[in-house]
Amino acid sequence: MTPGNNGASTPEDDDPFGYLYADGQANGAVPPSGGGGYGYPGSVNRVRAVGERQYGQPQAAQTTPYGQQVPQQPQPYGQPNAQYAAPETFPGGADTTRQVPMGGDGGGRRGPNTKGLLIGAIAVVAAVVIGIGVAMLGGDSDDDKGGDAAGSTPTASQSAEPSQSATTAAADDDAELPKADAKALKLTGTTTASDIEGAKADGGIYVTGFNQVGASVTWTPSGIPKDGKYTLYVGYGVPGKEANATLTVNGTTSTTPVDMKNWANAPEGDYKKGWTHSYNWIQLNKGTNTIKISCEQGNQCDANLDQVWLVKGWVDS
Template sequence: MTAGNNGTNPPEGDDPFGYLYRSENGAPSAQGQQANSPRRSYNEVRAVGDRRYGQQQRPQPDQSPSPYYAAPETQPGGGQGGSGGPGRRAAGRANQEPARRNGLLIGALAVVGAVILGVGAAFAFSDSDDDKAGADPGASESADAGQDDAPDPDDGPPEEDEERPLPQENGSSLRLENGPVVAGDVEGSRAKDGSYIHGFKEGSAALWQPEIEEDGEYTVFVGYTVPGKDMSLQVSANDASPYSARFSNYAGAEEGDWAKGWTQTFAWVELKKGTNDIRIACGDKAEQCSVAMDRIWLEKGHVKK
């Protein structure tokens, strides 16, 4: 029911707003000619947007819908959405997903490779440190200990563990007194230069001064030759009484054969640490002093050979 009308039919035919289309003289307008058409029920169900007023006509199926009223899905490419729509974003994410997965895979492989390289480098440096240490855990300690045990230059030369060889001398190097001379015409001398001393007579002697490292008993050995006869000379050490040493014909040479009589004899003596005086002299019997000596040396203890 509209204002001013209590009847059942609305003014201006079907359209309750038909009076809005009347001309000034009261005749219906062209737009209001629809009023003469049969009335349709107000309760008739119509599709949304189907009703049109005036001269607007329902678009035919072959007509393209207006882009102003069409849904985005009806536009060309609408299934994919607009430039910023959900459809394009979904497609973009679909296209970007494989690239993203590839990037993540490459990154993971790079991390694993870096870890492997780091572990390998750690082992390499560890082995290098073990090679610079000599592969011996006590090497550095031994080196330090060696530095601590190094001799101090102010302490002098280190003592030798092995005993030095006892002195020995050629007869020609002895100090000769009152008559003996150096010669070398008799063959068989065991001196380095083949020489010897001879010419002992009463009151003559040969002096030897060996230097030793400790006091004790020693044996003086003398190399000599005789002309096929037994001889005898006096041997003394330091202030001790002379000892009569036998210079016998142990080689069994013929009388007068000096070259065949080379042999050796000995005398037991007591010596002191340091320099000692060993004297070999002719006694009061000159006929017992025909001896030629080539060498003299010491042995520790009282020995015979």
């Protein structure tokens, strides 16, 4: 070995494929042949066939960096190799007291949560079964109802029970108010007759003899739905001239008389053509009331009476 040229005997120059290059061939690199090594002459490369080295057998002497050879000492089986030291024996090495988590597998990792997976699978299956059951029940119901299912469903207005106040108001508005013929009235100082045609009462019966002070007819209508304003109609007939009478409601005399004018424009003395009607605005109480029509001092009472009736509210006709 000459100064400036270390040859190919150093490990860093030991290129096993040096024979493939021109400079390697110039330095003596040869391809492998037989069972020997290959590379540069004098190379530190040591090639052994597979299986040649036996565990526990003496090894060939190793070459130290200074060219000295140290014989290898056989190691007894099972004893630590003096040339090897575990990393944890060095300062700052691996921790030799690694704790295994309780319930772990000793490898520091936990296995899959099989219990959670099982519960999730059961929940999914249960949801599917419930959904199928609901769908089957709903399908049967629709099949039973047929195409008229939507039309047969009651609406909110049909199913809702009307309030008591609404029902009462509707009944009050639609209630038929009382009406009476002459024969249903209470007579004082008068009588009934039917010889003059044209009376509206049943059988053509009317009240006669009213043309005297103290004569009266009294009507007691019942079933008045509520307190309030009503209109009293009086059917009468005059002989082509006007008459009037006193009106008393529930014991209170009205300041407005019952005007029995000749609205039919009958000729004087003709009762048959003088049938017509008049009205008065009055206040009534709920339930039963008393209405009295009388001939008092100052009244002109030459008239026949045939009917009386009520209308809700104060009307002008």
